[in-house]
Amino acid sequence: VRNTLDDRLKGIRMQYLSSTIWRKGDKDRAKAMIQAIEKMLKTRRIMRNLEKFVGLRLYEGDLRILQRTI
Template identity: 75%
Template sequence: AYSAYSNLRGFIYQNKDKKNRLMRIDELHKFSDGTLTDVHTALDDRLKRIQMKYLPKSIWRKSDKDRAAAMIQAIDKMLKTRRIMRSLERFVGGRMYEGDFRMLQRTI
């Protein structure tokens, strides 16, 4: 259940415990990558008018669509920044690689 929140620039989503939570566009740093990806997918499906069982059937106004597009852009930017930071941490040795180095040598 993803719906636009009227007063703030944000959306109400259901977390894994089925509780409604408010995700504001200026507080995206508080959420995990999985939550951001789930909200991004649901909002993108909603903007593209894809019919899913988990999405509400209400009609969105143009302002709701604009707000969803802004939220999707902000989520994309946050996820990209996190990916870059993880990559840089690996580069300087602050984060361990999860991959197998033998596979890396074979592809080079």
């Protein structure tokens, strides 16, 4: 979704996008949606790192991180 909105916002023509003309309001709404998605992803990354640091998340095969926290 984010890539599609970003392509549309920048005016990149792709086959998977419809060829309708976007108004300024549509572009502003797409920009706000991209920012909201980026904020959610950033929050998710921060929470995952915090869980790993505290020890609530299992370490998926990376023993170096596990050794550092012990």
